[in-house]
Amino acid sequence: MISFDEAVALVRQLSQPLATEQVPLDRAAGRVLARPVVAPRTAPAFPTSAMDGYAVRDSDLAQAPVKLRVAGESYAGRPFGKRAGPGTCVRIFTGAVVPPGFDRVVIQEQVGQSNGLAFFDRTPSGGRHIRPVGSDFFAGEAILPAGIVLTPQALIAAAGADVGEVCAVRQPRIAILATGDELAVPGTAHLRAGAVPDSVSVGIAALAEAFGGAVVLRLRIPDTLEALESGADEALACSDIVVVTGGASVGERDYARDMFRGHAMQPVFSKVAMKPGKPVWMSRAGARLVVGLPGNPGSALVTARLFLAPLVAGLSGRGAGLAWQWQSARLGENAPEVGDRETFYRGQLHEGRAVFVGNQDSSAQAALGVSRILIRRAAGAGVLPEGREVSFLPL
Template sequence: MATLPGSASDCEALIAYDAAQSRLATHSIPLGIERASLAKAGRRAVAEAVYARIDSPRADTAAMDGYAVRNADIDTGQRAFPVTGTHFAGGASTSPLTPGSAVRIMTGAPLPAGADRVVMLEQVRLEGDRVILPQTLSAKVHVRRRASDFAAGDTLLKPGRVIDPRALLIAAAADVAELAVWRRPRVGFLSTGDELTDPGNAAATTSDIPDCLAEAVALLARQWGAKPAGAARVADDAEAIRGAAEGALADCNVLVVIGGASRGDRDFARLALLPLGLDLVFADVAIKPGKPVWYGRIGAQHVLGLPGNPTAAMTVARLFLAPLLTGLDGRGTDAALVPTMLPLADDAPTAIREQFLCGHADGAGVRIIERQMASSQAMLRNADMIVRIPGGAAPSPAGTSVATFRF
C-alpha cells in the first residue's frame, strides 16, 4: 500500500503510472450480473453470450420487389408467365408455385415452394395478366436463403460486448427480450473547498469561484457507464468531509472526492477518511499533471481522490476513473485505456515525470496545446485527446508516434 501524508517521502512520487493502473485493475472486479430488458440494456456490458432463438430469415424470402419464378421454367426458354397471386412481407407461403407461372412478390415476403428466383420489378413488363421477362437475366437470383444471416443457436453477442444501437438491433432480431448484463457502478461525488460556490453565484461575491468540476466529472462518469448516486460539496474541514463521505458511501460503489488531494494545510481528504477504514491502494503517481491522485477502498466501496485543479482533475478522471468504471461494469479496465497511436505534429516538451498532455488532432497527427497548466480551464475547449509523453531527458520530436486517449 502507498504511504499516507506525513511520511518522509511526501514530496516524492511514490508509484509509476503503469504500476498504479495495474493495482487499479486488480481491485476493479465486476459488481455482479442482473437481467435487463432491451429498453434498459443500452450502454451496458453483456455478461452472458446472446444466442439466436430463431433463424434469420425464417424462410427463403424475396430480396427485391418483383416476380417469383422457377429457374427450371426459365431454362426451357419461357419468358411469359401467368401471374397467379401476390405475396407480401409478413404473410405465410401456403401453396407451392405452379410450374410455368409467376407470383407477384414484395421484398421480405416468403417465396412459394418451388420458386428459386425473383426477377426485379424494373426488369419486366406486364401484358394483361401475364408478366414478360427479359431475354437476358441477371446472375443474381435476389433470394435471401433461410438462416443465411444467422441460424437458431448461433452466438450473436459475446460477453463483454457493450450494448450499442447495433448490438441492440442484433439482440432484438435474435428474438431475445432480456439480456444478462453487468451491474452499472453507482458513483457519488464529493467536492471540497471553502472557495467553491454553485455556478451562477460567483459574480455576486468578490472571492468565490464556481464549482466547475462536479458536473463535468459526473458527466464523464456517465459517459463511461456509471449511474450517478448523488453529489455533495463541503468546506475544507476534516469532520465535514468525513460525515459527507460516510453518508455517500451508503449509496454508492465508487466515491469520487474532488479536491483536497495535495499537501496544503487544508488538504484533508485522505486523512479525513482514515477513521472510516480507508485502505490506500496507491497515491502520488509519477505523472504530470495529476500527481496527487489517490485510490483506496473502504470495505467494498472504491474511493478515488482527484486534484482540485481543473485540467489535472479531468485528466486524472479520464485516466483512472474511466478504467475503474469499465472494470466494475464487466468490460475490464483495458476498455478505457486502449491508445490510438498518432505522430506528433510538433516537438513535445520534456520533463522528468511522465506527462499526459492535452492535445487535439489535425492533418499532421496530434498537436499538443501550448502553455499547459494544471489549473487551466479554457484550453479544455480544444482538447479532444490526452497525449502520453514518456518522462526523462530524451526528447520527443515531431513525427514521433505517441499514445493518445480519447478525452
C-alpha cells in the same frame, strides 16, 4: 508517494468485472456481454424475397416471352398463404414469404402487368433474389460472443434473433462529490460573489459514462465536515465508486479524507509522483472504492483519465487496458525538459504530429477544452527535439 507505474499496477488489480445481471435489450446499449447470445430461432425462418417483384417457377419462364396469371400478393408479415399452381405467379415484396413451389423472384422493373396478368419478356438468369432459410443464422448458433460491448450493430443482431434480454456485466455506479464553498452550478456562478462554476464534476461524469459507468449521484458540498460526512454516507450507500473532487491539499478546511472517517478506509495510494495531479489518492471502503481527485480542472481531468477511466472500464467488463492504450507519434515541436515528476502534457495531433496546447497550468480550462491527447514524459527528461517520438494517450 508512489510512482505512476506503481499506481497503475494497483488500479489494475482493483479493476475486476462486477457481477452479472439480466438486462432488457432496450437498456443494454454500451454494456458488456457476460454470456454469448445464442439464437433461439433460425433467420430467416422461411424463404424470403430480397426484392420487390414476382415469385415465379423457372419451368413457367423456360419459353419466354410468356404471360402468367397473378394469383395474389405476398407482403412482409402478410404471406400469400395459399398454394398457386403452375402457370401462375405471385406479386411479392421485400421481406415477404416466398410461397411454396416458387424458384425465384423476378424484379418488378423487368415485368409488365395488366388485367391480372404479368408479362415476362425473357427467361431470367443470375440471382434468384430469395434469401434461403438460415442464410443469416440457425437456431442454437452463438451470434454474439461474451466479452463484447453491445454496440448498436450488436443490438440489432440480438434483436434480430428474437432475444429480449441479455446477461451483461453490471455497470459500476459512480457517485461524484464536488467539494468547496466556492462551487456553483454552471450558469449561476455570476450571481454570487466569489463563486466558481463547478466545471470538474461535469467533465468527470461524462468521462465515467464514456468508459462504461453509470453516474447515480452528483453532489456539491460546502467545506464543513458535517456536510461532507453526510455526503460521504449517501455516496457510499448507492455506488461502487465514490469520486471526490477537491479538498486534497493541506489547508485547514481540506476534509477529503476526514469526510470518510466513519467508515473503515484502507488506503490504496495517497500521492503519485506525477504532474499534474500529485495529490490524487485512492482508498477502499469495504466493497466500495474511493478516488480523490485534485480540485484544479486540469489536474482532475488528467488523473481521472489515467486512473478513474481504467478503473471504471475494468469494473464494467471492458478491461482496464482499454483506457491505457498508449500510442506513439513524432513531435511537431520541441518538448521542454521535465522536472522531478513524470509529466503529462495536454496536447493535440496536428498533421499526425504531437504538439502541446498553449497553457499547461493545472487550472487552465480553455486549453483543456481543445486538448485531445496526453503526452507522457519521464521525470528528469531533457529537451526532446522536434521529430522525435513520444508516447501519448487519447483524451
